[in-house]
Structures are given as structure tokens and as C-alpha cells.
Amino acid sequence: MNQTTENLSVDKLLADLENHIQRHHYGASPKELYEPISYIMSLGGKRIRPLLALMAYSLYKDNYQDILSPAAAVEVFHNFTLMHDDIMDDAPLRRGQATVHEKWNANTAILSGDVMLVKAYDMLLDISSDKLPVALSLFNQTAAEVCEGQQHDMNFERMDHVTDVAYIDMIRQKTAVLLGFSLQLGGLLADATPQEVQKLYDFGVNIGIGFQLKDDLLDVYADKAKFGKQVGGDIIANKKTYLLIKAKELATGAQWEQLESWLAKKAFDKEEKVKAVTAIYDQLGIKALTEAKMHEYFQQGFEQLKSLKVPNSVNFEILLKLTEDLVNREK
Amino acid sequence: MNQTTENLSVDKLLADLENHIQRHHYGASPKELYEPISYIMSLGGKRIRPLLALMAYSLYKDNYQDILSPAAAVEVFHNFTLMHDDIMDDAPLRRGQATVHEKWNANTAILSGDVMLVKAYDMLLDISSDKLPVALSLFNQTAAEVCEGQQHDMNFERMDHVTDVAYIDMIRQKTAVLLGFSLQLGGLLADATPQEVQKLYDFGVNIGIGFQLKDDLLDVYADKAKFGKQVGGDIIANKKTYLLIKAKELATGAQWEQLESWLAKKAFDKEEKVKAVTAIYDQLGIKALTEAKMHEYFQQGFEQLKSLKVPNSVNFEILLKLTEDLVNREK
Structure with a gap:
């Protein structure tokens, strides 16, 4: 395992990440399809998922810059789920601003979301070909679970009785597995051992x-x-x-x-x-x-x-x- | 290039394809998420896209069985676009049967469609890792163009004046590029030369x-x-x-x-x-x-x-x- 030599500055890392997210070219025409992507990606948020991916990577390796695209892909995927969830939940506001289906319309939010998911996959293609099949397989499993969690959440609204066990399993799928995947991805791309990668996921x-x-x-x-x-x-x-x-x-x-x-x-x-x-x-x-x-x-x-047994204790x-x-x- | 020895039976090929599509396990729980996938995939259709992929492959190589999963992925993707387009177009019927958003509701059609897109990507992971990055990159480009075509089509509805050139470009994106990709994928997976693969796409x-x-x-x-x-x-x-x-x-x-x-x-x-x-x-x-x-x-x-210069002329x-x-x- 490489001995890392550089210690992180979280502010620098967040600035690099934000820069990468804002400069990424999602597409231009037709503008009805791509403007909502720039819009939702510019609403901010804590960028916690890509941040965790970059930090997990930095436990084992320098140069988190090498994985900015796959890390940002997780944020694009997350925002895709928000865009579609907001339609389903009929939510007027997201981070204090109008939701995409309110600012444009539901059809635009459906289709822009679809192309966002495609763009997230495209950003994951930055992963080296030896790690790509495993990374995509884990991502697919995570993405399906996120959808399953959202469906369970909608089902719960119509159910009279929901157990605490079912609730925790729903939030595990709807929100927790994507945090797990973010960390897992960082570890995987940094050549951490399968045991370490699993611990990052469980964390x-x-x-x-x-x-x-x-x-x-x-x-x-x-x-x-x-x-x-x-x-x-x-x-x-x-x-x-x-x-x-x-x-x-x-x-x-x-x-x-x-x-x-x-x-x-x-x-x-x-x-x-x-x-x-x-x-x-x-x-x-x-x-x-x-x-x-x-x-x-x-x-x-x-x-x-x-x-975890990480080389960079700082x-x-x-x-x-x-x-x-x-x-x-x-x- | 391999000399192929087996000639195709289109009926056999379609039966194998249909069997693969129907036996594929898309997921089980929650049923609201996965039943609409089985439903739309069971409505039939000519299966023209995966058929073209398998036939393009068979121009160069035997054993189209090896690429049934990626070929079926194109059909899953196509049906995902139908599920979402039907919401946007407010269509009551698809192949003479109730559309998913009519039989269930719009939210279910959005979310089932989302997970279908994820499942299409997952079926593409059956592609060998040396060809996976190229195949996925071409697929992503195609998928984005299909969304762009759908958005143009919706825009045209609100426009008074649409030129024939703009119309043909819209149908190229909305429907033609996926046929191109299907053939391209078949050629690529059969190790056809880049020139041959391009010709298959253009065809x-x-x-x-x-x-x-x-x-x-x-x-x-x-x-x-x-x-x-x-x-x-x-x-x-x-x-x-x-x-x-x-x-x-x-x-x-x-x-x-x-x-x-x-x-x-x-x-x-x-x-x-x-x-x-x-x-x-x-x-x-x-x-x-x-x-x-x-x-x-x-x-x-x-x-x-x-x-094309194909080894199997039959x-x-x-x-x-x-x-x-x-x-x-x-x-």
C-alpha cells in the first residue's frame, strides 16, 4: 500500500470538487433538457457523498484529483434522485429554491433526471478499466437499492402500520447505502484491500x-x-x-x-x-x-x-x- | 476474423432472446417497483433492437448466446424510454394494453423506469472488461441522444414552425441512433474492425x-x-x-x-x-x-x-x- 505524504485540506478538497462539478459539461442542446441539471447542481448542499469518497481515497493514496469525476458522479446521481423524488413527493422547494418540476414542469424534470442518470454513469467511466466492472456493479446495486428505498417510503405513506425494523431498512436503502457506496468507491479506487473496502462501506x-x-x-x-x-x-x-x-x-x-x-x-x-x-x-x-x-x-x-488500517493517520x-x-x- | 460456421435461424434466435428477456431477474421487492418492469417487458413488440445486435454479431462470429445479456439490455433500455415517454405523452395504451402510469400511477412509472435504466446498465456489465468502457461510452452517448430527441419532440409540439431538417434530426436522435447502437454493439462485441462497426452504425x-x-x-x-x-x-x-x-x-x-x-x-x-x-x-x-x-x-x-466485408455471407x-x-x- 502506498504511503501517503500529503495531508488533506478539506476546504481545498471541497473547492476542487465544487469546481469540478460546476465546470463539468453535461450537455447543451436542447436547453430544456440541460438547464435543469446545471440548476439543481448549482443549488449547493454539503456535497457529503463525494467528499466521503475523496476522503476515503485519501486514507490510502495521494492525488484525490485523479478521482474527482467518479466522486462527482455520485453527487450527480444523488441530485438525479432528488429531482425525481421531488416530482413524486410533489415538493415545491429544494434547498430553499423552486424544485425543477415547479420551475419548469414534471415532464422536463422526468427527462432531465433521466439524462442526469446517464451522465452519472458517463462520469464513472473515468474509472480505470480494471476496476470499472466492480465499481459499476456496486454502483448498480446501490442505485437499485436507493430506488427500492424510495418505493418503500411511498408505500409506507399508504400503510397504517410500519414497524421500526421496516423503517430502518427503508432509510438504509433510501439514504444510507449511497453514503456506504461513496466510501467504498474511494477505498476501491485507492486499492484498499477488500476487507478495508467492506469496512468503509459498513461505516x-x-x-x-x-x-x-x-x-x-x-x-x-x-x-x-x-x-x-x-x-x-x-x-x-x-x-x-x-x-x-x-x-x-x-x-x-x-x-x-x-x-x-x-x-x-x-x-x-x-x-x-x-x-x-x-x-x-x-x-x-x-x-x-x-x-x-x-x-x-x-x-x-x-x-x-x-x-481500518490506513497509512495516512492524519x-x-x-x-x-x-x-x-x-x-x-x-x- | 473468425470464420463463422453456423447459419442463423431467426426464429431460434428470437426464441432464445425472448427466453432470456423473460427469465431475467430484474428484482422482487418492493413489488410495486418490479412488477411494472415484468409487465412492460411482457407486452412483446418485435424485439428489433436486440435482434439487430445479435444478427450483426452473427455476421462475424458464432455463439450469439454469449451476448444475449447486452443485447437484451438494449431492449430493456428501449422499454424504459417507452415507460417514461408514455407518462410525458399522457398515453393510455402501449401495444394495445394499459400503460404503466395508467395501470399503476405516474410515480410508479417514474421510479420503475429509473430502476429499469439501472438494470439495463447492469445487463451491459456482461460485456468483457476489455470492451466495456467503449461499449458503455457509446451507449451513454446514444442514451443521451434518445433523451435529447424526446425533448426536441416535446418542444416541437409547442412550436408553430418546424423545418424538415430539424424533424429528421429529431427522429434520428429519438429513434434511429438506438438502432444504430444495436448494430454497432453487435459488431463491436464480435471484434469487427472499427470501419465495419461504423458502417453497421450508419446502416x-x-x-x-x-x-x-x-x-x-x-x-x-x-x-x-x-x-x-x-x-x-x-x-x-x-x-x-x-x-x-x-x-x-x-x-x-x-x-x-x-x-x-x-x-x-x-x-x-x-x-x-x-x-x-x-x-x-x-x-x-x-x-x-x-x-x-x-x-x-x-x-x-x-x-x-x-x-461490409463479412465472413458469413449466409x-x-x-x-x-x-x-x-x-x-x-x-x-
Whole structure:
């Protein structure tokens, strides 16, 4: 294994990545097809997936610049899923801006998304031919799982009863496996051993599940002053988060009736509903219970990470710090 | 180049292909995601694209069985485009059966289509790793062009003036390049020379454009007894076919006014409109003019085909006969 000599600057890495993403030529004509791609890719976001790919690579090798295209491909794929999910969820806003189907129309969002997926595959072709079949096979499996997760999520909306186990498996597919793949890809391209690559994947999947549980928690328990969006949005929308699923499982008697009554109400004062459902969560100890489950996944993830045998220990500390910051974020 | 020893049986080849398509495991759970794939793949169709891939391969090599997966991938991709196009075109029927978005819903058709595209890529991974990067790069270019063609087609619906040149470029992208790619893929996988592979592609693109012009013609001039669907459907829908584009270009005076008046009418007797617009086409010689353009493309295509230097002359005659039958079809 190569001894890496350069230590990462995350700011430099993010700047290089952003530059690569913005300069990539997705296509020009017809503009109705390609403008939505530039638009959604310019809305920003934390670029966490390609960042993890580049950082995993940098645990073993220098010159992350060599894999900017495949790393960016993961971000293009992620944004493709957002473009199509936003149609399916009838979402008006994405990162505070109009969604593609709102700004253009649903047909444009369908077709631009399709060509984005093709472009993501095209960016993956930058991978050397000896690693390409394995990388694409893993990507295909991940991409199919992401679609499966989205379908399960839509199915859950129509189901009365969803178990916590089914919910965690859904978020694993819908969001966590792509974080796992990002890290796996970085390790694979850096010639890490299969054991190391598997640990990187498991680390990503576990923290990915933890991050989604954190999202579920923040939606209810975030500090209003620090949280970017409305606290209680999931409660208002009856979204089947881990919190609601556990509350429905644990509530009995009058509590259960109150909860079901709030879920059934068509007209209500939003603030009042958020307050009432949060009170039920509090009585049931849902916060502590969700935090415990979240920490279970974070702990499993960090155990995998810490069992890696990487040549660049400084970059390892940088990756550890970055993910710990994500674990501790308050918005 | 290998001397091929086996001659094709098209019936055997189609049976093997169909068997491969129907036995392929696309996925199981959630069923909402995978049942629409089995459904659309079971609706049939001529399987012309994978058939051309297998026949192009058989010009140079035996054992087309070795490339059934990549050939079937092209059919899966084609059906993915149909699933998404049908949403965009709000089409109720596909091959006489309910479209996926009608039988399920638009969200399911979006997401099943997405996973179909992923599965098409996965089937292409059956290609040997030395040829995979080139094959995928050509496929990506083709797939993007197909999307571009669909977007142009949608744009044309909202445009008052479309030129014949722009129309032919649209049908080249939307339908012809995939026929070109199918033949190109077959040649590439059979180790044909780059020159031969290019000729196969050009043959496919040219006959593909010819086939679409033939479709445009049949919609108006097909024998009602032999044609499977309503004659004049394009006229009723004001579809900007090559015939209408040329008629709008050539009509003058009273003819022009009559044509524009029929195009502007919101309420009309369908049979009367078909009769009237067809009469204008007849006065302008649109049929002969479209046939001339169609034959130009067929001739260019067959010139490319006939300039191939293939080891298996019997299989060459079989491919020639098959495409000639498609050229001469009456429905």
C-alpha cells in the first residue's frame, strides 16, 4: 500500500470538487433538457457523498484529483434522485429554491433526471478499466437499492402500520447505502484491500442510518434559533419517522387515543399539533429511545472506521473529525 | 476474423432472446417497483433492437448466446424510454394494453423506469472488461441522444414552425441512433474492425430514419384492412410528422388556408378532417415526396450494409432479408 505524504485540506478538497462539478459539461442542446441539471447542481448542499469518497481515497493514496469525476458522479446521481423524488413527493422547494418540476414542469424534470442518470454513469467511466466492472456493479446495486428505498417510503405513506425494523431498512436503502457506496468507491479506487473496502462501506451505511435518525430527531427537538426550517414539519405532515413509529407502538389508553386523534385531524392549528404530539413523545421517552438507537448506529459505524488500517493517520483524523461534526450538528 | 460456421435461424434466435428477456431477474421487492418492469417487458413488440445486435454479431462470429445479456439490455433500455415517454405523452395504451402510469400511477412509472435504466446498465456489465468502457461510452452517448430527441419532440409540439431538417434530426436522435447502437454493439462485441462497426452504425441510423418516415406514411396511407390502428391518427392529433411539415411548407393560397383552418379547429368530425387533410397532401404530392426521402435513407443504409466485408455471407443475406421485410411492411 502506498504511503501517503500529503495531508488533506478539506476546504481545498471541497473547492476542487465544487469546481469540478460546476465546470463539468453535461450537455447543451436542447436547453430544456440541460438547464435543469446545471440548476439543481448549482443549488449547493454539503456535497457529503463525494467528499466521503475523496476522503476515503485519501486514507490510502495521494492525488484525490485523479478521482474527482467518479466522486462527482455520485453527487450527480444523488441530485438525479432528488429531482425525481421531488416530482413524486410533489415538493415545491429544494434547498430553499423552486424544485425543477415547479420551475419548469414534471415532464422536463422526468427527462432531465433521466439524462442526469446517464451522465452519472458517463462520469464513472473515468474509472480505470480494471476496476470499472466492480465499481459499476456496486454502483448498480446501490442505485437499485436507493430506488427500492424510495418505493418503500411511498408505500409506507399508504400503510397504517410500519414497524421500526421496516423503517430502518427503508432509510438504509433510501439514504444510507449511497453514503456506504461513496466510501467504498474511494477505498476501491485507492486499492484498499477488500476487507478495508467492506469496512468503509459498513461505516457509511451505519452513520447514514444514524444521520437519518438524527434528522428525525432534529425535526422535533432542534433549537428553533439554529434550525434552518420549521420545527415539527414531520409532525404536521404525519410523516412516519422513527419517532412516530415508536410512539404508535408504545402509546396505550388515553395517550394512544390522543395520538390517533391528532393523526386523523384534517384541520388543526399547526403549532398546537406540534406541541401536543411532542408532549406525547416526551411522556413516552421517545427522544431518549431514538437517541439510543441513533448512537447504536453511530457507534457501530465508528467501530468499523477505527478498525481500518490506513497509512495516512492524519487524513484518518480529518475524516473522523468531519463525521463527528456531522454527528454533532444541530441543524 | 473468425470464420463463422453456423447459419442463423431467426426464429431460434428470437426464441432464445425472448427466453432470456423473460427469465431475467430484474428484482422482487418492493413489488410495486418490479412488477411494472415484468409487465412492460411482457407486452412483446418485435424485439428489433436486440435482434439487430445479435444478427450483426452473427455476421462475424458464432455463439450469439454469449451476448444475449447486452443485447437484451438494449431492449430493456428501449422499454424504459417507452415507460417514461408514455407518462410525458399522457398515453393510455402501449401495444394495445394499459400503460404503466395508467395501470399503476405516474410515480410508479417514474421510479420503475429509473430502476429499469439501472438494470439495463447492469445487463451491459456482461460485456468483457476489455470492451466495456467503449461499449458503455457509446451507449451513454446514444442514451443521451434518445433523451435529447424526446425533448426536441416535446418542444416541437409547442412550436408553430418546424423545418424538415430539424424533424429528421429529431427522429434520428429519438429513434434511429438506438438502432444504430444495436448494430454497432453487435459488431463491436464480435471484434469487427472499427470501419465495419461504423458502417453497421450508419446502416442502423439510416434505416431507422427511413422506418420513422415509413411510420409517418403508413399512418395516413396504410391499407385499413392491414393496419393495426386507426388510419389518420397523426392528422387527428395535428402531429408534426414529415408529411404535415412538408405540407405546411408547400401549401399556398386557399390550400394553405384550408390546412391551417383544419389545424386550428377544436371540434371536428375525425373522418372528415382525415379526408380533408389527406386530400391536401395528395394535391401537394406529399406521399411521393416523403417516399422519395424515405428511400433516400433506406438506400444510404443498404449501401453501408452492402459494403461490409463479412465472413458469413449466409447470415448477411438473412440480415438483408430481415431489414428488407421491415422496409416493405404494410403495418
